[in-house]
Amino acid sequence: MSAPLTHGVHHVGLAVSNLEGSADFFTRVLGWQEVKRREDYPAIFVSDGCIMVTLWATEEGASPFDRRKNVGLHHLALHMQRRAELTVIHQRLVDNGIRIEFAPTELNGGPAMHMMCYDPSGIRIEFYWTGIES
Template identity: 50%
Template sequence: MQATEGFDHIGLTVSQLEQSTAFFVNGLGWRLLGRNSDYPAAFVSDGHMMIALWQAKTDKPVAFDRKNNVGLHHLAIRVSSFEQLDNLYQRIKTMPGVVIEFAPEPAYGGPAKHMMVREPSGNRLEFKHSPN
């Protein structure tokens, strides 16, 4: 018998809490659910999933190397249409601190399309639409 039911939330450590929060809220259109000033942290949601953004405790956080460290390689987020994927790209490509690894392109020969970005704290996010 299966014991789990999917993700409740994902926690990401960020080096730039305010910029990363702005990326999700202003860039992606997510809702700010709340904050924890003691940690500090911000909690954002697209209505389907929640991400907890936790401020790194050091002024010199160690960047994650996806090819040499065990951990989150990237987070893949579904997008509702090809048009929405293209609109998202246009909206976030000039946001401060955002790095576009590649613009929307066919994923593994199509028909799906995806893009890969790093939000202002460097966490890798894939945005993908698959018509299936």
């Protein structure tokens, strides 16, 4: 088999029902930077320095995604470098009233851990630590 023709993720585009709320989740709660905005097709681009996420505004009345019934993004998993960061993120989510699906928990007996929440538009976001401090 030949070498892959792609080289990692450049960006992920998410259709969101609450553009400003989702942008605030990434920038204020998670500490990401806003890269730019597009007013002609309402979009806000945010980045943590490793990945860019494009938040595209849906039209009013758009149906929320159902991970068990729709084809599409099941969740976005973000890598954590240290276990302690999961605790920090969890507390920020609690302090900001973000809906948490489950708090930090071990995967398959550990040491890897993860947690899951929903951004203000209902997108499932996973925070994943591999079990190795980096």
